Amino acid sequence: MARGDRSALPGGTAMLVLALLQEREMYGYEIIEELEKRSDQVFQMKEGTLYPVLHSLEKEKLVTARDQEAPSGRKRRYYRVTAAGLQALEAKKEEWQVYARAVTAILTNA
Amino acid sequence: MNAEYWLDTATEKIRFRPDRKAVRRELQDHLEDRMEAGKAKGLSPYEAEEAATAAMGDPVALAEELARVHSPWWGRLWRLSQWALAIAVLVTVSSAVPRLREYLQYEMYDPPFPFSVEEGSYTREFYTGYAKEITVPEAWDIGGSVDLGHYRFTVSGAWVEEWTVSGEDPYPVRQLVITLRASTWRFWEPLNGSQFMILDHMPSDSGGNTYGYDVDTAPGEDEPLSLFCETFQRGATTWLRVELNQTRDMDSWSVPDWVDIPVGCGGDILRVDLSKGVIS
Amino acid sequence: MAQRHRRRFLRNLFLVLIFSLILWYAEGCPLPTQEMELHRWERQRLAPESTVVWSYQGRQGNDRDMLVGVSPDYVHAYAENYRLTLWPRSGDTATLVVLPDRTRYQDKASSYLDPALVAVDPPPQAESARLFLDFSLRYAGTTEEADPAALTRVPAPTYTLEGDRQEGAFFFQLQRQYRHLGGENPTEEEQLLTGREDDIMAFLELEEPRWLSFSYVLTFYDSDGDLLETVTSP
Numbered sequence: 125m126a127r128g129d130r131s132a133l134p135g136g137t138a139m140l141v142l143a144l145l146q147e148r149e150m151y152g153y154e155i156i157e158e159l160e161k162r163s164d165q166v167f168q169m170k171e172g173t174l175y176p177v178l179h180s181l182e183k184e185k186l187v188t189a190r191d192q193e194a195p196s197g198r199k200r201r202y203y204r205v206t207a208a209g210l211q212a213l214e215a216k217k218e219e220w221q222v223y224a225r226a227v228t229a230i231l232t233n234a
Numbered sequence: 235m236n237a238e239y240w241l242d243t244a245t246e247k248i249r250f251r252p253d254r255k256a257v258r259r260e261l262q263d264h265l266e267d268r269m270e271a272g273k274a275k276g277l278s279p280y281e282a283e284e285a286a287t288a289a290m291g292d293p294v295a296l297a298e299e300l301a302r303v304h305s306p307w308w309g310r311l312w313r314l315s316q317w318a319l320a321i322a323v324l325v326t327v328s329s330a331v332p333r334l335r336e337y338l339q340y341e342m343y344d345p346p347f348p349f350s351v352e353e354g355s356y357t358r359e360f361y362t363g364y365a366k367e368i369t370v371p372e373a374w375d376i377g378g379s380v381d382l383g384h385y386r387f388t389v390s391g392a393w394v395e396e397w398t399v400s401g402e403d404p405y406p407v408r409q410l411v412i413t414l415r416a417s418t419w420r421f422w423e424p425l426n427g428s429q430f431m432i433l434d435h436m437p438s439d440s441g442g443n444t445y446g447y448d449v450d451t452a453p454g455e456d457e458p459l460s461l462f463c464e465t466f467q468r469g470a471t472t473w474l475r476v477e478l479n480q481t482r483d484m485d486s487w488s489v490p491d492w493v494d495i496p497v498g499c500g501g502d503i504l505r506v507d508l509s510k511g512v513i514s
Numbered sequence: 515m516a517q518r519h520r521r522r523f524l525r526n527l528f529l530v531l532i533f534s535l536i537l538w539y540a541e542g543c544p545l546p547t548q549e550m551e552l553h554r555w556e557r558q559r560l561a562p563e564s565t566v567v568w569s570y571q572g573r574q575g576n577d578r579d580m581l582v583g584v585s586p587d588y589v590h591a592y593a594e595n596y597r598l599t600l601w602p603r604s605g606d607t608a609t610l611v612v613l614p615d616r617t618r619y620q621d622k623a624s625s626y627l628d629p630a631l632v633a634v635d636p637p638p639q640a641e642s643a644r645l646f647l648d649f650s651l652r653y654a655g656t657t658e659e660a661d662p663a664a665l666t667r668v669p670a671p672t673y674t675l676e677g678d679r680q681e682g683a684f685f686f687q688l689q690r691q692y693r694h695l696g697g698e699n700p701t702e703e704e705q706l707l708t709g710r711e712d713d714i715m716a717f718l719e720l721e722e723p724r725w726l727s728f729s730y731v732l733t734f735y736d737s738d739g740d741l742l743e744t745v746t747s748p
Contacts, residue, residue, distance in 0.1 A: 152260065153267040170291025171268070172244060175261065176299035183303060183516060201260050253515055308519040315526035322533040330540035383560050422543035426558035498560025499588060499600055 142213040149204035235287040243293035247301035250309030350391025417471040425472040427465025435496035564590040568683040629718040640734035643677030648729040
């Protein structure tokens with residue numbers, strides 16, 4: 125879950141992306157916008173770095189992608205989460221919650 | 235930074251060209267969305283471009299990341315297989331099409347002899363245009379089968395033929411015709427009928443007669459009677475027409491009860507029993 | 515993206531396989547080795563499977579590869595994709611067979627194609643062999659020319675061949691004795707000789723074993739030159 129960690133599964137951006145895609149399929153730019161909006165501007169990553177994550181997730185078959193032409197003529201690549209992706213997300217969420225509880229525990233007792 | 239430059243740099247480490255183009259397009263898409271958003275906020279095109287590329291991040295670092303994800307190997311294998319397929323199709327078509335045409339030409343021809351015939355009479359036409367009126371006083375329906383090697387032998391038909399040899403001194407001829415059928419599931423190895431009955435063994439019958447290839451038209455007492463074979467092959471099946479005793483001396487020969495036909499050279503004998511079926 | 519490439523790669527591989535099978539079938543289903551082809555021809559003739567004892571590699575394209583094999587009762591001679599001939603095998607002595615296709619040999623500066631023979635089952639200690647062929651009987655009683663006396667003036671159609679020991683069998687190359695005889699205007703005798711030789715060559719090359727009979731004497735010698743075995747034509 126370290127900031128530089130963008131390999132397919134463990135926390136960090138991957139987990140967040142999977143969580144977003146849970147609701148609906150989105151394309152890259154949309155994902156960035158949603159991340160910013162929902163985190164109240166806390167998550168402001170360099171936008172390009174989203175893509176290695178997305179492509180890795182696709183490679184790991186945690187998401188699938190399809191090309192669709194938008195009415196404006198622009199070709200958009202929509203990503204959608206797979207069943208395997210949802211499972212991975214659940215596993216990561218648990219890990220994260222364990223971690224968060226541990227941190228909170230230490231902080232409140234400090 | 236110039237958008238094109240940013241895109242080129244970010245994708246230049248992706249080795250397989252179609253992948254590179256696809257990723258570039260996706261990133262370009264994103265950049266354009268970002269630039270439009272910038273213009274909507276009132277930035278000039280130049281400022282929007284700068285802001286967008288800045289927001290995207292360092293293209294050099296990104297290039298490394300993307301290269302790691304997009305390994306060229308599957309793409310290259312695919313490319314290779316495309317070439318292999320093109321070559322395979324080309325070679326196959328150029329070689330198979332003329333053969334197919336040849337094959338169809340042969341298939342267009344009717345077999346040179348009838349496989350089975352009913353009692354009565356019929357006209358047999360030859361390729362040369364010559365036609366022969368043949369009377370069939372007797373015909374049998376022979377069932378059963380014999381397996382030799384991986385071939386299954388059955389009798390397509392057995393009958394007696396009578397006709398008159400025309401010419402200055404016309405004379406009647408009577409012979410026994412048996413059509414054997416040899417089929418196999420190994421379609422690449424049909425029976426080679428042209429070499430079928432050879433060497434030491436000669437057909438014989440219940441009347442004590444033997445049959446051979448080089449005999450006079452009017453043989454003496456203990457000499458073999460005439461034998462003639464013709465074959466026709468189509469696909470995995472070979473038909474063998476065996477003509478026994480095409481002789482002018484009709485009185486001394488009568489239709490036997492059974493005929494032993496030696497096949498191949500292993501000493502196997504097919505006994506065609508005219509009252510029942512085929513045995514070995 | 516990689517999945518798509520992989521899928522297409524596998525699909526193309528499958529299609530290449532299909533096309534290769536079609537091509538293979540169109541070419542008459544060739545088998546990888548000569549020996550397998552020989553055995554296939556044997557199966558198609560309902561002949562027993564032979565053990566190969568001698569082989570020949572075709573050289574400049576128009577002479578075919580050949581194999582000679584033996585089974586308990588027969589000697590099998592096979593020319594690639596062309597012909598399989600079977601000869602009765604004599605149990606106790608050597609058997610002589612004519613090869614189903616011509617072979618190529620060098621004579622001075624040029625190479626020629628002519629029929630050849632192979633003797634299998636030679637005596638084990640045989641180092642050399644000689645074959646004497648006599649085709650006179652074939653022409654006895656035939657009036658070939660208007661001048662029958664010409665037959666006596668002209669050498670008899672015989673050949674003496676030295677055997678070449680190869681792979682446990684002996685190979686005999688027949689060589690024409692009367693090639694390009696007489697040039698532009700051959701005499702009657704010359705015409706007779708070349709005509710007869712043409713006929714002999716064609717006879718050997720094309721006839722089936724059952725009709726291929728000629729007189730011969732086949733002799734084997736050991737390393738000292740002593741006579742080991744003599745086989746004469748039936």
